[in-house]
Amino acid sequence: MKTKTFPxxxxxxxxxxxxxxxxxxxxxxxxxxxxxxxxxxxxxxxPLVKKGDAVCVGQxxxxxxxxxxxxxxxxxxxxxxxxxxYFHPLGMPILTVSIENxxxxxxxxxxxxxxxxxxxxxxxxxxxVKDAGIVGLGGAAFPTAVxxxxxxxxxxxMIIINGCECEPxxxxxxxxxxxxxxxxxxGAELARIxxxxxxxxxxxxxxxxxxxxxxxxKSAGKSIDVxxxxxxxxxxxxxxxxxxxxxxxxxxxxLPFDVGVIVQNVGTVKAIWDAVHKGKPLxxxxxxxxxxxxxxxxxxxxxxxxxxxxxxxFCGGIEDGTNILLMGGPMMGLSxxxxxxxxxxxxxxxxxLKTPVSFKEYECIxxxxxxxxxxxxxxxTRLAKHVKYNxxxxxxxxxILDCVECGSCQYTCPAKIYLVQWxxxxxxxxxxxxxxKSA
Amino acid sequence: xxxxxxxxxxxxxxxxxxxxVPKIMYAVIISLMPAVLASLYFFRFxxxxxxxxxxxxxxxxxxxxxxxxxxxxxxxxxxxAIITGLLLAMTLPPSLPVEHAVIGAVMAIAIGKQVFxxxxxxxxxxxxxxxxxxxxxxxVAMTTWIPPITQKINTATFATxxxxxxxxxxxxxxxxxxxxxxxxxxxxxxLGETSALALLVGACYLFYKRAIDWRIPVGIICSLMVFTGMxxxxxxxxxxxxxxxxxxxxxxxxxxxMATDMVTSPVTPLGTTIYALGIGVLVGTIRLFGGFPEGVMxxxxxxxxxxxxLNQFTRPRILGERRKK
Numbered sequence: 001m002k003t004k005t006f007p008x009x010x011x012x013x014x015x016x017x018x019x020x021x022x023x024x025x026x027x028x029x030x031x032x033x034x035x036x037x038x039x040x041x042x043x044x045x046x047p048l049v050k051k052g053d054a055v056c057v058g059q060x061x062x063x064x065x066x067x068x069x070x071x072x073x074x075x076x077x078x079x080x081x082x083x084x085x086y087f088h089p090l091g092m093p094i095l096t097v098s099i100e101n102x103x104x105x106x107x108x109x110x111x112x113x114x115x116x117x118x119x120x121x122x123x124x125x126x127x128x129v130k131d132a133g134i135v136g137l138g139g140a141a142f143p144t145a146v147x148x149x150x151x152x153x154x155x156x157x158m159i160i161i162n163g164c165e166c167e168p169x170x171x172x173x174x175x176x177x178x179x180x181x182x183x184x185x186x187g188a189e190l191a192r193i194x195x196x197x198x199x200x201x202x203x204x205x206x207x208x209x210x211x212x213x214x215x216x217x218k219s220a221g222k223s224i225d226v227x228x229x230x231x232x233x234x235x236x237x238x239x240x241x242x243x244x245x246x247x248x249x250x251x252x253x254x255l256p257f258d259v260g261v262i263v264q265n266v267g268t269v270k271a272i273w274d275a276v277h278k279g280k281p282l283x284x285x286x287x288x289x290x291x292x293x294x295x296x297x298x299x300x301x302x303x304x305x306x307x308x309x310x311x312x313x314f315c316g317g318i319e320d321g322t323n324i325l326l327m328g329g330p331m332m333g334l335s336x337x338x339x340x341x342x343x344x345x346x347x348x349x350x351x352x353l354k355t356p357v358s359f360k361e362y363e364c365i366x367x368x369x370x371x372x373x374x375x376x377x378x379x380x381t382r383l384a385k386h387v388k389y390n391x392x393x394x395x396x397x398x399x400i401l402d403c404v405e406c407g408s409c410q411y412t413c414p415a416k417i418y419l420v421q422w423x424x425x426x427x428x429x430x431x432x433x434x435x436x437k438s439a
Numbered sequence: 440x441x442x443x444x445x446x447x448x449x450x451x452x453x454x455x456x457x458x459x460v461p462k463i464m465y466a467v468i469i470s471l472m473p474a475v476l477a478s479l480y481f482f483r484f485x486x487x488x489x490x491x492x493x494x495x496x497x498x499x500x501x502x503x504x505x506x507x508x509x510x511x512x513x514x515x516x517x518x519x520a521i522i523t524g525l526l527l528a529m530t531l532p533p534s535l536p537v538e539h540a541v542i543g544a545v546m547a548i549a550i551g552k553q554v555f556x557x558x559x560x561x562x563x564x565x566x567x568x569x570x571x572x573x574x575x576x577x578x579v580a581m582t583t584w585i586p587p588i589t590q591k592i593n594t595a596t597f598a599t600x601x602x603x604x605x606x607x608x609x610x611x612x613x614x615x616x617x618x619x620x621x622x623x624x625x626x627x628x629x630l631g632e633t634s635a636l637a638l639l640v641g642a643c644y645l646f647y648k649r650a651i652d653w654r655i656p657v658g659i660i661c662s663l664m665v666f667t668g669m670x671x672x673x674x675x676x677x678x679x680x681x682x683x684x685x686x687x688x689x690x691x692x693x694x695x696x697m698a699t700d701m702v703t704s705p706v707t708p709l710g711t712t713i714y715a716l717g718i719g720v721l722v723g724t725i726r727l728f729g730g731f732p733e734g735v736m737x738x739x740x741x742x743x744x745x746x747x748x749l750n751q752f753t754r755p756r757i758l759g760e761r762r763k764k
Contacts, residue, residue: 012454091448168454239758252759325446330453337448355453362460362517363559368652368706377757379706382750399757407452414458415559421450 003206005230006240009375010408012168012233012331014207019171019290019297024179026301027314029076031101033305034086035061036094039344040135041142042068049097053080056106058281061097064130070143070345071133074099075283075303077106087341089308089327089334096342099305111279117190122148125194125276132275133282133345137267138162138236139328141346144272147262148194154257156195160245161188163204163211163266164229164236167329170349172286173266175299177204177211180270181218187269188224190276195262200224201245207231233331234406238263240375252402267348282345289315293322293352302343308350309339318352326351331407362415370409370419376402380409380419387426392433395426403427458649460558463701464518466648470641471525471696477637478630481587482533486630490528492537496544497524504553519558523547526566529631529692530736531573534585539577543569563743564703567736574736584627599628601688604679605732615679621686632689642695651699654708658715659694659722660685666723678727690722693735703743710749717742 038044045062049055055074062072078101086096112128114120120128130145150156161184165173177184188200202219204212206228215226227245229235239250241263248259256263264272267286274280283304290297295316302311308325312318326333327347343350370380378399386395403423410419478486501520505512527547531540547569555561574581584599600616603609609616620626624634631638645651664681671678684690689697698704698718705711718738725734 010456012456243758249759251761252757254759323447324449324453326453330451332451333453334451335446335448335453337446339445353453359455360513362514363557365460365463365559365701366704366706367463367650367701368711369649371706371708371755375758377755377760379755381706398754399760402757402759405451407454411452411454412456412458414456414460414463416455416459418450420452424450 003228003230004244005232005235006244006375008373008377008408009232009234009240010373010411011231012411014231015169015290016171016174016207018169019288019299020174022175022297022299024175024286024299024301027303027306027311029101029105029303030306030310032081032098033075033101033303034096034098034307034342035072035075035305036086036088036096036342036344037062037072038088038094039072039141039304039346040070041140042066042070044095045069045072047083047095047097049080049083051080051082054078055080055099056108058108058111058283060133060281064133064143067146068143070135071131071281072097073133073281073283075305076101077104078102087338089336089341089344089347091334091337113279114276117186117273117276118193120193120276122194122196125190128276129194129272132271132280134268134271134275135282135345136265137271137285137345137348138265139332139346139348141344144264144268147264148191150195150257150262155260156197156257156262157199157260158246158262159188159192159195159197159200160241160261160263161200161202161266161269162236162241162263163202163208163215164241165208166205166231166233166236167331167333167348169290169351170288170329171290172288172299172348174208174211176266176270176286177208178214181214183270183273184266185215185218185222185224186277187271187273188264190272191262191264191269197262198223202226203229203241203245205229205231205235233408234375234404237375237404237406239404252399285343285345285347287311287343287347288349290349291326291351292354293319295319304345305342307340307342308336311343311350312339312352319354321354322352324353324355326353331411332405359416361417364415364417367414369412369414373408373412375406375408376404378403380423381417383426384417384419384422387422392426392430396430400426401430461517463648463650464522466645466650467522467696468518468525470645470648470650471529471631473637473640474529474631474634474692475525477624477634478529478533481589481624481633482585482630483588485533488537489531489533489535489540489630490525492540493528493531493544494521494524496541497521497527497548500545500548501553504549504557508553508557510557514558517558520548523552523565523569526631526696527569530566530570530629530689532581532584533630534583535573535580539573539580542576543573546572559702561702562746563740564697564700567697567740570736571740586627587625587633589625599688599732600626600683601726601732604687605726615683616687618682618686621683629689631692635686635691638691638695645695651695652704652711654711655699655704655715656694658712659690659698659719662716662719663690663723666720667727670727684723684726688733689735693739694718697735698739698742703746705746705749705753707750707753707755709755710746710753713753714742714746714749717745
């Protein structure tokens with residue numbers, strides 16, 4: 001079978017064996033949940049409940065504000081303890097609804113199920129997705145309803161279902177693909193109807209051949225292509241995936257809309273199916289809990305708002321010598337200082353690593369490995385130097401804003417230079433300067 | 440609640456490749472070993488003393504400069520000074536007095552590397568800076584050659600294959616060294632440039648270790664072969680064959696071990712290609728029309744000066760960037 005891929009990129013060790021063969025386990029709802037009202041790209045949601053209110057599972061507790069926002073739902077039934085700032089995986093305090101579990105797991109009285117979801121109109125589908133608070137579950141947490149309503153002048157002809165899961169350790173998407181193949185395919189079909197696209201392509205890396213075979217079998221006779229991709233990082237990055245599958249290049253600074261494509265993660269389309277067919281808002285998700293610091297690694301279905309600490313305890317606790325706790329994969333994940341932070345919609349995994357942290361940093365010796373491996377065609381060492389010496393104009397000319405922060409350059413750098421950190425700093429300064437200018 | 444200092448906060452990525460600057464440097468040193476052994480075989484103790492003098496002097500000079508610049512002596516262990524010493528020795532004639540080699544090594548590290556700020560900052564290949572200094576300071580000693588121990592001939596009039604070509608009209612006389620001798624190293628010349636075979640064995644190891652950009656040796660060899668090949672086709676009675684030019688003199692060691700120095704070669708793919716083609720053309724020009732029989736050293740140094748410009752004007756195409764029409 002011929003595999004497709006994009007130019008450059010890296011191949012870090014995978015470590016997927018740890019959890020690849022462990023079926024998704026349901027974690028019982030915790031005593032308390034802490035549900036942040038801001039778990040997505042865009043504006044935070046406005047709280048709909050106050051201290052003392054009783055809530056059910058799936059009840060909307062935060063209303064999305066405007067287009068780029070998403071609603072938030074309760075993941076347990078019980079009483080609202082407080083609505084105030086709390087720890088958040090992003091590091092800063094965020095307005096959070098904390099709820100005490102009454103142990104009844106009471107669902108909403110009236111659930112809007114749709115018996116024939118495939119007959120809904122695009123508009124109805126988008127509204128249901130928006131109502132269910134669905135965001136991209138790959139990690140970026142972009143509101144899905146926005147993605148499903150492309151601008152009129154940019155018609156979409158392709159839906160790409162992203163089953164790459166190119167980050168090491170993570171196997172949540174892989175388990176979803178094996179255990180919920182039909183749901184994912186139905187959700188993909190709904191996304192296709194909502195956007196008016198003609199075809200669906202499912203892209204799966206060739207380290208998940210059984211998932212690929214299963215998708216091929218189940219999609220036979222439908223307008224769905226299943227395509228095997230080379231196992232390479234960052235195969236699942238939107239622009240690289242589009243290039244690998246369709247040889248279309250998203251213009252610099254543009255969106256997949258610009259080349260008639262929408263990319264959805266497998267978890268996201270499953271959530272779309274659940275929301276439309278079963279009337280179930282996004283209040284739980286599958287995550288991988290793994291890494292050398294976790295005693296009993298698992299793939300877990302977890303309620304949103306469960307503290308990391310409780311998830312870790314459910315997986316046997318943390319081993320001595322663990323020094324890094326991550327939300328997400330080791331290449332792009334966010335390191336956590338506080339295990340009390342809650343699982344949010346964008347949490348694809350919780351990893352506990354035992355990594356030597358202090359690498360000796362050398363001077364750049366110009367080996368050009370960062371250039372050879374940058375999936376965007378940038379010159380990372382030069383970008384980092386521009387930022388280091390405060391020459392932001394040069395950094396911009398050399399494409400710093402095109403960087404997707406995938407970390408391939410820093411992974412491969414023999415001088416162990418903190419390239420991504422410098423580039424991120426530069427991007428932040430440039431973007432905030434631009435905001436100031438336009439304001 | 441758990442103590443807050445339990446976990447370390449750091450910016451992603453949290454994975455790093457195992458390769459490091461010292462590992463690359465030591466890979467280069469290992470890759471030079473076949474050629475070093477070959478030269479020890481051909482020139483025995485003369486070669487040994489030159490190697491020792493250059494490497495030890497390079498390390499001492501590096502240490503002195505690190506102390507002067509109030510830097511940690513740790514970076515002595517990164518292996519880069521050893522490489523400079525080795526490479527310098529490999530570009531010296533075996534009969535060169537040891538004290539000259541010592542001066543060359545001091546110059547290589549001091550003027551070639553440390554005045555720019557040490558590893559990663561230098562513009563020119565340090566070993567070649569040392570050699571260029573010696574060439575100017577001791578022109579006679581630097582062009583006096585002895586035959587390898589494997590050849591039993593009169594040493595008084597001995598010359599390198601390129602010297603024969605330039606000054607003795609070797610092609611017309613039919614006295615050009617056979618390619619077989621060039622390949623195995625049974626010729627006169629600098630320590631490291633005698634055996635092409637030993638150098639290529641080392642180069643294979645460097646490719647395997649990803650410590651060398653294939654564009655550079657391939658580019659240099661191709662452009663030199665095309666350049667010298669044109670003249671050879673026009674008049675094979677006057678000009679040597681392109682294969683002779685590739686195997687003779689310092690071309691192989693220059694193309695695989697000197698021009699590929701990461702610090703002094705471009706980082707962009709296009710820049711690297713232009714750099715390599717430029718070296719090949721310059722080598723051909725100097726050898727065919729210049730005053731010296733050999734031009735690898737000056738060609739690399741000249742193209743080194745062009746590296747910042749090459750980087751500046753060869754930004755790679757960013758994914759999604761419109762192709763220029």
